[in-house]
Amino acid sequence: MSGATRSDRPAGRFRRMLDRLSTSQEELHSDELRQDTADVGCTRICDCHDRDIVTVTGTLRAVTLRPRAGVPALEAELFDGSAPLDVVWLGRRSIVGIEPGRRIIASGRISMNRGRPVLFNPKYELRPVGQE
DSSP states (O other): OHHHHHHHHHHHHHHHHHHHHHSOHHHHHHHHHHHHHHHHTOOOGGGOOTTOEEEEEEEEEEEEEOOBTTBOEEEEEEEOSSOEEEEEEETOSOOTTOOTTOEEEEEEEEEEETTEEEEESOEEEEOOGGGO
């Protein structure tokens, strides 16, 4: 019986290694972002509800300039591995450091817009480039 246990261990390690190799880069990145959210002590985006005051962290996946009611608005999609969140800075055409691939921590009150959580004019902190 102890021989069967020994043969199970390498198979278990080998299986975990195969699982890791077969996992897509996107899944690995999402796992890393979810772990980072827990490590920093932020709220997961999937747990945010309308009117909640939250602090979230993640990676900016897209940044666009999209006017709202004739006012410039810089919009970014923040992703923490659990769900996307739109971050909108009204009256801004650009913000130094706000670019795709950058990690940030953002705080504010959640609004829901077409079923997606949105943070308008949040307080934010750029994460150091070395932590990406």
